[in-house]
Amino acid sequence: MKIQELIQNLGLKPLSRFEDRDISGVFISDMMSDAMANAKSGNLWITVQTHKSIIPAANLVDVAAVIITSGKTVPQDTVELADRHAIALLSTDQPTFDLIGKLYGLGIATS
Amino acid sequence: MKIEAIRDSLKASVLAREDLLGAEVEDIYASDLMSDVLAFGLPNSLLLTGLASQQSLISAHMAEFKAVVLLRGKRAKDGAERFATEHSMVLMSTRLDMYDACVRIHALRDGNGVQPKELGTTQAVDNILLQQKFQIEGNDFSKAGYVSTEVKSMLKKIGVDPVLIRSVAISCYEAEMNVFMHALRAKVDLTVTPRLIEVMLTDEGKGIPDVEQAMQEGFTTATDDQRALGFGSGLGLPNIKRNTDELQVTSEVGKGTTLVMRFFLQRPGS
Incomplete structure (x- = not known):
């Protein structure tokens, strides 16, 4: 599945400019060190972390997109950094656990 | 949902308070950010977290959670097991990551049709000092x-x-x-x-x-x-x-x- 399809299917809000690409697998963590160690290229990274340090981490492991859950307000400097690196930064009001129920319904496999 | 059923679906091992596996949890909260747990977690929930330190257990205890599951085969660190034991929380560990664990619990919940319950009402307290x-x-x-x-x-x-x-x-x-x-x-x-x-x-x-x-x-x-x-x-x-x-x-x-x-x-x- 591509990022644009995911946005439409789940009603996500895109925050940054990005190039559409395929998603393969999901990784959830709110700890930077964890994401850098365990997320894989092309993953969808789901987190409640909004600090700008998520963008270098996302860039480093080459995730397809980052979804910020629980309706967190994402700081402007995080969005700007995502724009600069063309990282798809998306948001939703749903908590992580609820969002996973929907992803599971769409049939997205694990990482 | 019974904690025991969650243990089975996650193939988790129990690190503390096996005696409380028969208890029910009303909601699931998945996060590694403890402030998030404290802000949004509902009482009587189960916490899914990759944070294996005692802080996870303390946060869960403050938020009135009943159980904590450590993900990706993490071992409990610095007194987490003891804290869970002393404060009556089931502590478990599973090899699954957060996504897989969420998916399995959703499948379990959909199968059982269990809905989160409303919070209880408050009662006034008198004559305390x-x-x-x-x-x-x-x-x-x-x-x-x-x-x-x-x-x-x-x-x-x-x-x-x-x-x-x-x-x-x-x-x-x-x-x-x-x-x-x-x-x-x-x-x-x-x-x-x-x-x-x-x-x-x-x-x-x-x-x-x-x-x-x-x-x-x-x-x-x-x-x-x-x-x-x-x-x-x-x-x-x-x-x-x-x-x-x-x-x-x-x-x-x-x-x-x-x-x-x-x-x-x-x-x-x-």
Whole structure:
């Protein structure tokens, strides 16, 4: 599945400019060190972390997109950094656990 | 959902309180950020987290959770098992990651058709009086959360409504973590009258230059190390504000910060 399809299917809000690409697998963590160690290229990274340090981490492991859950307000400097690196930064009001129920319904496999 | 059914679906091993596996949980919260757990987790939930330190257990205890599952085969660290045992929470470990664990519990829940329940109603508490002083030494991170745990136990012992205890506990724990992250030490004064619970925390430390800014959600001066512990995401003071009936923050740069948190047992004028 591509990022644009995911946005439409789940009603996500895109925050940054990005190039559409395929998603393969999901990784959830709110700890930077964890994401850098365990997320894989092309993953969808789901987190409640909004600090700008998520963008270098996302860039480093080459995730397809980052979804910020629980309706967190994402700081402007995080969005700007995502724009600069063309990282798809998306948001939703749903908590992580609820969002996973929907992803599971769409049939997205694990990482 | 029975904790036992969740254990089976996650193929988890039980690290503490196997005797409580028959208990029911009403909701699931998946996060590694402890402020998030304290802000949004509902009582009687189960926590799915990759944070294996004792802080996960303390946060879960403050938020009235019944069980904690450590993900990706993480082993419990620095006293987590003991804390779970002492405070009656089931602690489990699974090899699954957060996504797989969420998916399996969703499948289990859909199969059972279990819906989250509404919170219980509050009850008034009469004729209680308690005064206690505590000391927090900010340099000893292994003790972070001990004062909040103590305050919680004391309030429980004198029969304060659990919903209110939860608000006090969450606020205390956030305030205590702030001392560990930003100050040297602090004095804590707990006072309970028939009308209110007051917690005054006075720290010696660098102080807050702009209190209004510090109250904004997302504003943080924490280091990456502190964030790695699941704190320092700029939710602490806003979280305290959300949980208190009255909050006063006064601070002097280079000296320290004083927090007065009040929780009403009876509304003023009622």
